[in-house]
Amino acid sequence: MTSDLIIPQRATTPTPGEVTAYLRATGWAAGHVNERWAEYRRQLNDGEAVVEVPQREQAPDYARVVLRMLDYLAELERRPIATLHQDIRAISTDRVRLRLEGPGIVAGRLSVEAGWRVYEAARDLILAAACASRRTAAVYPRRKPGESMAVLDHARFGLAEVGSFVLNIESEVAPARQQELIDNTIDSSAPAERKATLQLARALQAAQTATREAIARGEIDSFRGSVSEGVSANLCEAIADMITASNATSLDASVTFATRRPVAADLQKRASFTAEARDVLRDAARELRQAETYYAFELTGLVRRLASGDVTQSGEVVLHGLVDGRARSVHVNLASSDYQTAVKAHGQGQMIECIGDLERKGHSWHLLNPRTFQIIADPDEP
Numbered sequence: 001m002t003s004d005l006i007i008p009q010r011a012t013t014p015t016p017g018e019v020t021a022y023l024r025a026t027g028w029a030a031g032h033v034n035e036r037w038a039e040y041r042r043q044l045n046d047g048e049a050v051v052e053v054p055q056r057e058q059a060p061d062y063a064r065v066v067l068r069m070l071d072y073l074a075e076l077e078r079r080p081i082a083t084l085h086q087d088i089r090a091i092s093t094d095r096v097r098l099r100l101e102g103p104g105i106v107a108g109r110l111s112v113e114a115g116w117r118v119y120e121a122a123r124d125l126i127l128a129a130a131c132a133s134r135r136t137a138a139v140y141p142r143r144k145p146g147e148s149m150a151v152l153d154h155a156r157f158g159l160a161e162v163g164s165f166v167l168n169i170e171s172e173v174a175p176a177r178q179q180e181l182i183d184n185t186i187d188s189s190a191p192a193e194r195k196a197t198l199q200l201a202r203a204l205q206a207a208q209t210a211t212r213e214a215i216a217r218g219e220i221d222s223f224r225g226s227v228s229e230g231v232s233a234n235l236c237e238a239i240a241d242m243i244t245a246s247n248a249t250s251l252d253a254s255v256t257f258a259t260r261r262p263v264a265a266d267l268q269k270r271a272s273f274t275a276e277a278r279d280v281l282r283d284a285a286r287e288l289r290q291a292e293t294y295y296a297f298e299l300t301g302l303v304r305r306l307a308s309g310d311v312t313q314s315g316e317v318v319l320h321g322l323v324d325g326r327a328r329s330v331h332v333n334l335a336s337s338d339y340q341t342a343v344k345a346h347g348q349g350q351m352i353e354c355i356g357d358l359e360r361k362g363h364s365w366h367l368l369n370p371r372t373f374q375i376i377a378d379p380d381e382p
Contacts, residue, residue: 012159013063014070014088019053021175021260022088049076089170090259094197095158096169097254098122102275104247105165117245119157122167125238126155129200130192132230138288139233141297141358142324151196165246171197173258194261201255203230204271207239211277214284223284233285239273240281249275294358299323299330299367300376303346308339315339319352323365330365332356338373351376 014022016038023040024030028051031039038053051073054065070088074081104114130148131140151171158168171193190198206229213222223231243251254270257263273281301321308315317339319330332354334342345352353376356367 012085012089013066014085015057015092016053016055018088018091019066019069021091023051023053025091025259044076090256092172092175092258092260094171094173094194094258095256096126096167096197096200097256098125098167098169098242099252099254100165100242100246100248101250101252102246102248108160108165110165110246114245114247118165118167118242121238121241121245122169123152124234124241126169126196126200127152128232128234128238129203129230130196131234132203132232133192133195133199135295136228136230137232137295138224138227139294141294142322143298147192148196151192154193173197173261175260190261194258197255197257198263198267199230201267201269203232203235204253204255205229205268207231207235207281208271208273210284211273211280214280215276220280220284220287223288227288233288236281236285236288240278240285243273243275243278290360293368294323296355297323297358297367298353298355299358300351300353301330302349303342303352304329306339306343306346312336315342317342317346319354319367323358328365330358330367332367332370332373334370334373338370341373341375345375 020030020038020040028040028042031041031050033039034055036055038055040051040053042049042051051069053069054062056062059065070081070084074084077084100110100118104110110118127144127148128140130151131137131144134145134147155169155171158170160166161168173194174191203226206226207223210220210222210226210231214220223236239251242248251273252270253272256269299319299321301319303317304320305318306315307317314333314335316331316333319332320327321330322328323330342352344350352373354367354370354373356370359366359368
């Protein structure tokens with residue numbers, strides 16, 4: 001028996017699919033299979049070894065039986081059961097590992113105040129990558145697409161590690177239809193979680209390169225050229241927030257991918273940022289936010305001003321609504337029918353909802369290409 005102590009928990013116990021995928025990947029051959037057990041065999045130097053994998057994951061003793069099986073496998077492989085457990089989980093899980101080091105981190109511990117800010121920034125980092133995996137942009141509005149938010153629902157914070165303060169963020173990934181090397185820029189059939197993790201790996205590498213160039217050259221133009229790689233104001237702010245909140249001297253980020261859905265071998269999976277990078281990233285974020293267009297922005301607000309030379313043709317209105325959580329006055333040029341809708345809403349004090357491309361021009365905001373300009377119905381009206 002191994003000397004490692006593991007308390008089995010259903011939430012962290014490998015599934016039958018994960019165990020059997022690991023066995024197949026390490027040279028075990030499937031034997032007899034029924035609804036309760038799947039038998040696997042492998043020829044070793046001292047004879048044939050047999051492993052029986054339980055198939056009823058909901059059985060009350062499933063976790064305990066799997067623990068005994070892992071203990072046996074760890075003995076055969078002559079390594080700690082904890083390491084074996086990690087490798088089995090890696091079969092089906094993409095993992096983002098964020099490691100912080102600094103004077104404010106004592107024995108791998110952070111203050112509660114710093115901790116919640118770090119966790120929030122880690123959440124924003126994943127969300128920025130999820131948005132970029134759908135469409136790269138220099139900045140994403142506070143209200144994110146539902147598909148991107150769903151990535152957060154499926155991601156989980158993993159178990160902590162001994163040593164420095166380390167966050168593990170894990171996402172289950174479905175296997176590829178064909179077990180072949182998948183180019184990291186294609187894999188169109190990949191689930192949203194895998195696309196987000198791929199995008200994050202690329203964006204972190206691009207942000208690291210842009211940061212180094214900015215420090216060397218004394219300017220931040222390098223970040224604009226990195227937008228197509230997934231770098232955004234949101235991503236830069238998330239990295240800077242983690243370093244600031246923890247008073248870290250360094251942030252090391254690495255990404256590992258589920259082995260049952262392989263990626264290209266040349267994909268860079270690690271990036272590092274020092275405390276010096278924090279201010280550079282914040283400056284880059286401010287610059288990216290200044291000049292970016294928010295495509296398909298959903299604006300809700302009240303009509304504050306109307307202006308038209310001929311109300312039967314067109315006109316400009318000013319809507320007062322929220323942009324990234326702050327009240328803003330937004331100028332919108334409307335065709336005749338939409339302008340009439342605005343006149344009605346203004347007269348009755350009703351809210352307007354509109355979709356368009358939001359852009360800052362100097363100190364003012366403009367909603368270009370407006371569509372679905374409509375009054376929001378009052379739920380209390382009959």
